[in-house]
Amino acid sequence: xxxxxxxxxxxxxxxxxxxxxxxxxxxxxxxxxxxxxxxxxxxxxxxxxxxxxxxxxxxxxxxxxxxxxxxxxxxxxxxxxxxxxxxxxxxxxxxxxxxxxxxxxxxxxxxxxxxxxx
Numbered sequence: 093x094x095x096x097x098x099x100x101x102x103x104x105x106x107x108x109x110x111x112x113x114x115x116x117x118x119x120x121x122x123x124x125x126x127x128x129x130x131x132x133x134x135x136x137x138x139x140x141x142x143x144x145x146x147x148x149x150x151x152x153x154x155x156x157x158x159x160x161x162x163x164x165x166x167x168x169x170x171x172x173x174x175x176x177x178x179x180x181x182x183x184x185x186x187x188x189x190x191x192x193x194x195x196x197x198x199x200x201x202x203x204x205x206x207x208x209x210x
Contacts (some may be wrong), residue, residue, distance in 0.1 A: 115152060116176040119145075122154030130177055138174070145170045 105113060123141055124133070144150045148162035152169075 113176070116173055119150075119152060119154040119173060120177055123150065133177075142170055142174065145173060 103110070120130070123144070124130070124137070146165050146167065148157055148165055151157050152173075
């Protein structure tokens with residue numbers, strides 16, 4: 093799904109949107125793996141991403157950051173990365189509704205805020 097989005101949707105965007113989408117695609121592909129179906133992301137995977145990105149253990153492209161260089165990331169930045177995936181692959185579901193197969197696209201603002209505050 094990631095490759096199809098990159099091939100069919102990204103070229104139609106402005107240069108700035110393409111750069112942003114390329115970065116976010118790289119981030120999610122590196123975090124989830126290239127073969128992960130974004131519709132099958134579990135709540136545990138969302139929460140792990142939010143903690144990793146928010147704490148600065150991974151950078152904006154999903155690369156690990158050495159512990160001596162890790163810095164907290166603002167909640168809004170993490171929220172944007174989550175919203176990118178939720179909007180494009182979960183049918184825009186940011187309502188927090190769980191799908192029937194147990195996967196979900198949680199409401200990114202609530203989930204990100206909860207995990208970055210705790």
